Amino acid sequence: MANWQQRLRSLLIEQFSLPSDVILEMPRITIIGHIHIYIENHQGLATYSDNELKLKINKGYVQIKGSSFVLKMMLPKEILLEGTISEVKFLMN
Amino acid sequence: MKYRNGTVRATGYVTILVKGTAPELFFQKCASEGIMVWDVKKLDKDACEGKIKLSDIQKMKQIRRKTIYKVSFTGRNGYPFLMKRFFRKKPLVIGLMISFLFFLFLSNIIWEVKITGVPRDIEEKIDKQLSSYGVHPGAWLFSIDTPTEIQQRLINDIPELLWAGVDQKGTTFYLEGVEKIIVQEADPEQPRNLVASKKGVITKMYVSKGTPMVKVNDYVEPGDILVSGVLGNTDESEDEDENNKRIEPIAAEAEVTANTWYEVSLTVPLQYNYERLTGNSKKKFFLKTGAFQFPIWGFKDPPYQDVHRDIKENKINFLKWELPVSVIETVLSEKEYIQAERSKEEAIKAGMEQAVIQLKHELGPDAEILSEKVLHETIERGKVNLNIYVSVEENIVKQEPLNQGD
Numbered sequence: 001m002a003n004w005q006q007r008l009r010s011l012l013i014e015q016f017s018l019p020s021d022v023i024l025e026m027p028r029i030t031i032i033g034h035i036h037i038y039i040e041n042h043q044g045l046a047t048y049s050d051n052e053l054k055l056k057i058n059k060g061y062v063q064i065k066g067s068s069f070v071l072k073m074m075l076p077k078e079i080l081l082e083g084t085i086s087e088v089k090f091l092m093n
Numbered sequence: 094m095k096y097r098n099g100t101v102r103a104t105g106y107v108t109i110l111v112k113g114t115a116p117e118l119f120f121q122k123c124a125s126e127g128i129m130v131w132d133v134k135k136l137d138k139d140a141c142e143g144k145i146k147l148s149d150i151q152k153m154k155q156i157r158r159k160t161i162y163k164v165s166f167t168g169r170n171g172y173p174f175l176m177k178r179f180f181r182k183k184p185l186v187i188g189l190m191i192s193f194l195f196f197l198f199l200s201n202i203i204w205e206v207k208i209t210g211v212p213r214d215i216e217e218k219i220d221k222q223l224s225s226y227g228v229h230p231g232a233w234l235f236s237i238d239t240p241t242e243i244q245q246r247l248i249n250d251i252p253e254l255l256w257a258g259v260d261q262k263g264t265t266f267y268l269e270g271v272e273k274i275i276v277q278e279a280d281p282e283q284p285r286n287l288v289a290s291k292k293g294v295i296t297k298m299y300v301s302k303g304t305p306m307v308k309v310n311d312y313v314e315p316g317d318i319l320v321s322g323v324l325g326n327t328d329e330s331e332d333e334d335e336n337n338k339r340i341e342p343i344a345a346e347a348e349v350t351a352n353t354w355y356e357v358s359l360t361v362p363l364q365y366n367y368e369r370l371t372g373n374s375k376k377k378f379f380l381k382t383g384a385f386q387f388p389i390w391g392f393k394d395p396p397y398q399d400v401h402r403d404i405k406e407n408k409i410n411f412l413k414w415e416l417p418v419s420v421i422e423t424v425l426s427e428k429e430y431i432q433a434e435r436s437k438e439e440a441i442k443a444g445m446e447q448a449v450i451q452l453k454h455e456l457g458p459d460a461e462i463l464s465e466k467v468l469h470e471t472i473e474r475g476k477v478n479l480n481i482y483v484s485v486e487e488n489i490v491k492q493e494p495l496n497q498g499d
Contacts, residue, residue: 044125048117049135071117071133071143074124 025058029088036072037064037081037088045079053081060092105147105171108132113162116141122156123149147173200410201234204264211270215253219270222250228266235407235420240266252458263413283494284342287320289313290491293351303345313351313489320345322495342495351489352463355452359479361444363472364434370401374426381406381419397427440477441467448481460487 009023021028021041030038039055039062046054046061048071053064069083111119120130120143133143145153157164180186206223208216223229226246227237237243240259247257247268255273259266287303292314295307303320307313322345377391403424409416435443445465453462462485469480 045117045121047115048133048141049138069135071120072131074120074130074133074143076125076127 027055027057027062029062031085031088034066034085035082037085038078039081040078042077042079053079055079057090060090063089063091065089101146102171105169105173106144107147107150107166108142108144108168108170109153110136110165110167111141111143111162112139112165113160114139116162119157119160119162119164122160123153126152126156128152128156142167144168144170147171197409197411200264200412202264203228203230203232203234203237203266205230206266206268208268208270211254211272215251215270215272218251218253219247219257219268222247223266223268234261234264234410235422239405263410283344284322285344285492285494286318286322287345287347287349287490288493289315289317289319289349289351289489291315291351291353291487291489293353293489295319295349295351296486297350298347299349300345300347302343303347305347307349318493319349319490320347347490348488349490350486353485353487353489355483355485356468357448357452357479357481357483359444359448359481361440361447361477361479363437363440363475363477364432366430366432368399368401368428369431371427371429373397374424377423377425379421379423381421382417386421391423395425395427397425399428399430401426401428437470437472437477441470441479444477444479445481448479448483452483452485456485456487460485 012018013020013023019028020026025041027042028040030036030040032038042055042057042062044056046056048054048069050069051065051067053069053071055062055064064081064085065087066083066085069081071079072082073080113119116139117133117135120133120141123145124130128145128149130143130145133141135141153164206220206228208219211219220229223243226243228243238246240261244257244259247259247270248254251257253273254270256271258269260269261267292312295309295311295313298305298307298309298319300320303322304324306318306321313319322342324343373395375391375395378389379386380389381387403426405422405424406419407422408419445467449462449465453460462483465481465483467479468482469478471478
């Protein structure tokens with residue numbers, strides 16, 4: 001089941017050039033240098049502190065590490081993080 | 094991000110401090126409920142600070158009720174709070190109000206009275222007269238009459254003035270005067286005689302140029318030569334000068350005052366009606382914008398039977414602009430109609446006074462009334478017919494050009 005769904009999705013992306021983040025329900029992450037990170041289409045905040053942000057995504061988490069973090073904006077499915085970013089890590093389960 | 098600064102600042106936003114375990118999850122909850130959250134900062138392990146809109150507080154409180162977080166407000170920003178804070182500073186508000194009122198006040202007093210078009214002495218006279226009307230720098234604009242009224246009073250009170258134009262521009266009063274000048278009819282260069290304009294007995298003579306032809310106490314008829322422009326026109330000199338040289342006639346100049354007389358006929362009724370103000374009056378004030386008048390002082394109508402209304406409209410100025418608001422002051426004075434009767438003596442007295450005033454008006458300010466006498470009086474149908482003889486001292490000089498050709 002999952003297999004043909006996956007194939008259909010990649011087909012749609014290729015044939016109709018639809019954005020992959022929408023079709024695959026994956027987060028779109030935009031990073032501006034090391035100061036801004038903009039995450040869309042996430043599924044909720046798991047942890048947040050001064051030097052770490054962990055967001056739930058479709059399959060697993062995305063972990064951002066750095067220092068002096070401030071959440072500049074929080075909307076239902078979007079987050080804008082400001083601070084000094086040192087690493088972005090995907091934790092798949 | 095840009096829109097947030099603009100609209101949020103206008104509608105107001107608050108900073109909230111959330112305490113509890115994993116406080117960031119509270120903000121996540123808020124965000125997923127559709128509340129806009131920004132500037133989230135983790136201050137401590139169990140304390141998190143963020144900002145939400147003023148209008149979202151209700152929603153946020155509903156979410157909080159289902160959780161165990163403690164929420165406190167640490168900051169209030171934006172226009173609504175700014176206003177609140179501003180109005181809490183009473184001295185500042187009062188100061189601003191006072192300064193505005195002060196501006197209003199200063200815009201409504203006279204700062205300058207400019208008089209143009211008249212010589213110094215009359216200018217001073219006008220200035221004095223204006224001051225007596227209350228028109229002087231520092232006077233309150235409401236308390237003075239309208240320019241047209243001032244104009245009329247000035248012309249009445251200063252006989253030297255032929256015309257006065259009073260114009261009010263903002264806080265400055267411009268006054269343009271035209272002096273009554275006795276225009277020299279003949280050119281001063283042109284030779285002329287001075288003749289009598291009225292019959293009378295000469296009382297005073299002052300001849301500066303020319304040959305006097307009459308003496309003090311002489312009786313003159315209109316047209317009689319008073320001062321001749323031909324020099325040396327006496328019997329003796331005429332023969333001598335004839336073969337020597339002809340002296341060119343000059344423009345005679347003199348002041349000749351004569352005692353003249355007038356007969357004035359008057360009719361004075363014995364019975365007369367007049368209106369009188371009883372002295373009871375009430376003031377009403379209205380604020381007027383456009384056609385709408387709003388009473389601000391004096392609401393009840395006074396219980397007067399006959400009312401004389403005096404309506405004065407004063408525009409309010411602010412700096413150089415005239416506000417579309419004006420204050421209307423209405424003075425309601427009680428008046429009564431009086432029917433009075435006077436005796437023959439009183440009627441004669443009133444008639445004489447009237448005759449003197451009338452004559453003075455006709456003759457101008459230079460004439461001096463010496464005496465008045467009743468020549469004849471008859472009573473007819475409740476009226477007294479009077480013939481009054483008035484003796485006046487006045488200048489009777491009239492210029493008459495000399496024709497050299499004849």
